[in-house]
Amino acid sequence: MLPPAKDLAAGLLFFLPALALNPLAAPYRPPLPPVGEIEEVRRGAAEDAAAVSFGARRLFADLWFIRLMQYYGTRESVHDERAREHHAHHHADGSVCHHGAGWEKGLYPEFVPLSLHVLHLDPYFHSAVLYSAASLAYNLDRPAEARKVLELAIERAPREWRYHSLLAAVGYSGETDPAEIVRLLLPVVRQPDCPTMLKNQTAFLSKRAGDYATAAGIYRDIAENAPEREYAERARRELEKLETEAR
Amino acid sequence: MNRAAAVEFERTGKTYYLPRLGRSQPLEAVKDVSFGIRRGEILGLLGLNGAGKTTLMKLMAGLLSPTSGSVRVLGSDPRDPESRRRTGFLPELPYFYPRYRPAEALAYYASLSGMDRAAAAPAVSSVMEKVGLAPHAAKRISEFSKGMMQRLGLAQALVHGPDLVILDEPASGLDPIAIHDMRVLITGLREEGRTVVLSSHSISELEKVADRVIMLSRGSVVSCVESGAWRGTEGGLEKLFMEAVR
Amino acid sequence: MKAFFSPALRVASHSLRLHLRDRFFGLFLLFSLLLIYSSLLVGVMAVYQERRALVDFGLALMELMGLAFCVYASATAVSSEVETKTIYLVFSRPVPRHSYLLGKMLAVFGAAAVLLAATALMHSSLLLLRGHAPDGPYFAALAYSWLKLTIISSLVFTVSMFSTSSLSSMVIGFILWMLGHFAPETVLMAAQAAGEGSLLELLARLIPNFQLFNFKDALDVRGAAAPPLAALPYAAAWWTGSYGFAWALLRRKEF
Numbered sequence: 001m002l003p004p005a006k007d008l009a010a011g012l013l014f015f016l017p018a019l020a021l022n023p024l025a026a027p028y029r030p031p032l033p034p035v036g037e038i039e040e041v042r043r044g045a046a047e048d049a050a051a052v053s054f055g056a057r058r059l060f061a062d063l064w065f066i067r068l069m070q071y072y073g074t075r076e077s078v079h080d081e082r083a084r085e086h087h088a089h090h091h092a093d094g095s096v097c098h099h100g101a102g103w104e105k106g107l108y109p110e111f112v113p114l115s116l117h118v119l120h121l122d123p124y125f126h127s128a129v130l131y132s133a134a135s136l137a138y139n140l141d142r143p144a145e146a147r148k149v150l151e152l153a154i155e156r157a158p159r160e161w162r163y164h165s166l167l168a169a170v171g172y173s174g175e176t177d178p179a180e181i182v183r184l185l186l187p188v189v190r191q192p193d194c195p196t197m198l199k200n201q202t203a204f205l206s207k208r209a210g211d212y213a214t215a216a217g218i219y220r221d222i223a224e225n226a227p228e229r230e231y232a233e234r235a236r237r238e239l240e241k242l243e244t245e246a247r
Numbered sequence: 248m249n250r251a252a253a254v255e256f257e258r259t260g261k262t263y264y265l266p267r268l269g270r271s272q273p274l275e276a277v278k279d280v281s282f283g284i285r286r287g288e289i290l291g292l293l294g295l296n297g298a299g300k301t302t303l304m305k306l307m308a309g310l311l312s313p314t315s316g317s318v319r320v321l322g323s324d325p326r327d328p329e330s331r332r333r334t335g336f337l338p339e340l341p342y343f344y345p346r347y348r349p350a351e352a353l354a355y356y357a358s359l360s361g362m363d364r365a366a367a368a369p370a371v372s373s374v375m376e377k378v379g380l381a382p383h384a385a386k387r388i389s390e391f392s393k394g395m396m397q398r399l400g401l402a403q404a405l406v407h408g409p410d411l412v413i414l415d416e417p418a419s420g421l422d423p424i425a426i427h428d429m430r431v432l433i434t435g436l437r438e439e440g441r442t443v444v445l446s447s448h449s450i451s452e453l454e455k456v457a458d459r460v461i462m463l464s465r466g467s468v469v470s471c472v473e474s475g476a477w478r479g480t481e482g483g484l485e486k487l488f489m490e491a492v493r
Numbered sequence: 494m495k496a497f498f499s500p501a502l503r504v505a506s507h508s509l510r511l512h513l514r515d516r517f518f519g520l521f522l523l524f525s526l527l528l529i530y531s532s533l534l535v536g537v538m539a540v541y542q543e544r545r546a547l548v549d550f551g552l553a554l555m556e557l558m559g560l561a562f563c564v565y566a567s568a569t570a571v572s573s574e575v576e577t578k579t580i581y582l583v584f585s586r587p588v589p590r591h592s593y594l595l596g597k598m599l600a601v602f603g604a605a606a607v608l609l610a611a612t613a614l615m616h617s618s619l620l621l622l623r624g625h626a627p628d629g630p631y632f633a634a635l636a637y638s639w640l641k642l643t644i645i646s647s648l649v650f651t652v653s654m655f656s657t658s659s660l661s662s663m664v665i666g667f668i669l670w671m672l673g674h675f676a677p678e679t680v681l682m683a684a685q686a687a688g689e690g691s692l693l694e695l696l697a698r699l700i701p702n703f704q705l706f707n708f709k710d711a712l713d714v715r716g717a718a719a720p721p722l723a724a725l726p727y728a729a730a731w732w733t734g735s736y737g738f739a740w741a742l743l744r745r746k747e748f
């Protein structure tokens with residue numbers, strides 16, 4: 001049974017301070033994109049709703065970044081006509097090779113939507129944004145899409161200087177001066193959360209620019225600190241080559 | 248007000264409002280009841296289920312407010328803190344947190360009655376001795392039998408040394424030996440000068456302990472009988488009760 | 494003052510002990526331990542983002558476990574005493590109802606703090622095992638989570654005063670939690686909507702804004718959550734409102 005009306009009314013009076021403070025809190029907006037701008041990927045609306053409802057956007061951004069890395073780290077299906085057309089390096093069984101001349105190449109049609117999904121949830125997830133943009137620009141040869149990702153990231157997080165640096169570097173990638181790209185990327189590469197793939201690319205560009213000392217420094221960092229075994233092994237091989245050439 | 252009265256009901260009524268669809272249905276549990284309870288006596292409340300015994304006890308314990316009339320306990324409103332400090336209440340089939348030991352539970356209720364730790368510790372030991380729980384002090388309440396739970400219930404009602412003790416069906420679910428022990432405890436309270444009010448379905452039990460019995464039927468007092476009356480009547484209290492309620 | 498706080502502290506102390514000895518509390522702790530250590534897999538999959546993944550997973554998990562416990566404890570705090578009739582043993586004593594309520598609420602707040610502290614200890618040990626150290630923002634996120642949990646606890650507590658069952662109180666609690674995280678979006682939609690804007694605005698005013706306390710969702714971002722000087726009074730306003738409303742409902746209730 002409901003309590004008497006006067007008790008209800010008396011009780012509601014106690015809520016007045018809280019209700020009065022709410023409009024003052026209304027202008028406060030968390031520094032994350034509005035929910036309406038999260039574009040659904042792979043029928044994941046329920047997960048997006050859960051991410052917001054439980055205040056766990058960062059966590060879901062992490063999970064979707066793992067999903068992106070797994071997607072990019074998985075061979076594309078041989079049944080994908082577009083994948084077969086575009087790859088230069090084929091095995092006899094018709095599968096696409098990811099560990100040779102065509103390593104990390106491929107079509108990966110969902111790469112951009114998956115990247116943007118992470119960005120919409122957490123635009124301050126530097127590593128994910130840099131990983132996505134650098135993969136698009138330097139591995140997948142899709143600089144226009146890389147710029148799209150970075151421009152959106154800058155719109156969401158305008159004070160993140162890493163995004164500006166990489167955007168400038170991507171802008172230069174069409175030019176013939178790798179040294180300028182390296183100059184723009186070095187501050188980003190020195191950050192502890194910089195994706196290994198971007199460090200690797202910067203080292204490669206340093207070599208192309210003739211700056212072997214910088215290249216060796218970056219390869220040493222990768223060899224000692226990269227959690228990805230393949231990158232670490234490749235970096236050690238490159239270091240050996242550089243040391244041999246230096247002698 | 249009668250100064251010798253521990254409790255006084257003056258034209259007291261209590262109506263419950265039962266929720267129904269779109270409305271509430273009134274239920275008159277106690278109607279226009281007037282009687283007093285003398286200090287130091289053991290008063291029994293006797294009646295069928297739904298007669299109003301528990302309602303009267305809750306009114307005395309300050310758990311309910313009368314819809315009409317008044318209730319005075321030890322000279323005050325039963326909802327006053329001072330009145331509650333001097334009252335002990337045992338509800339029917341009391342429950343205690345199973346993982347506690349009896350002393351822990353009693354210490355808690357003693358503290359709620361306003362006793363500080365220094366006063367509560369000896370009071371807890373003393374009341375556990377009195378109700379016969381001292382040998383079971385190391386057991387958890389989950390290991391207690393029904394009789395032991397009733398004793399613990401009585402102990403929490405007595406731990407703070409109340410002047411008025413209200414016991415709702417204290418012998419409920421007990422075996423004959425436990426009932427006997429409970430009876431001894433209750434008569435012992437009178438010898439200590441406390442006023443006891445108890446309700447029971449067991450006419451024979453009330454016959455053995457009560458100084459006076461008030462018979463209730465459908466919320467009204469139908470009879471008030473002194474112990475001498477049923478002792479002098481063939482058929483005893485049962486006969487008097489059957490005549491009163493029919 | 495003493496007559497108000499003394500019984501409240503006694504009730505709080507007793508109720509806190511009951512919460513900590515409750516088998517559900519133990520289950521929540523055990524479940525948290527299992528989930529926290531299973532998050533190692535997430536950390537491994539995140540490769541060079543292991544620290545971020547472990548921290549985010551841990552903070553979210555601790556808050557969720559805290560939410561589940563707080564909603565359960567608040568919904569059953571008074572109702573369990575009514576069902577077992579132990580409330581008679583309390584209210585037949587000189588315990589003012591407002592003190593009783595305060596004690597019950599404080600006990601849930603305290604139990605939430607113990608649960609968060611215990612799970613944070615487990616999680617910090619995992620982080621240290623993997624070579625990462627918890628830092629200032631990590632502990633700040635925990636403190637803000639605790640504030641969120643106290644607000645939802647106090648609201649569920651109030652709902653339990655008039656709801657017909659503990660289950661419905663819990664369901665309402667979870668709904669309020671989710672709505673509270675949507676508060677900024679509700680305000681935005683109210684500003685953009687035409688006719689229905691006033692309804693949305695009313696809704697936005699009636700629910701607490703949990704995003705103010707969502708420090709864990711923007712650990713690297715300055716201004717991610719309301720500063721402590723704003724967050725604490727805001728939380729206190731909701732505690733007071735809930736407490737006052739609950740008292741208004743309980744003061745004349747008969748058992």
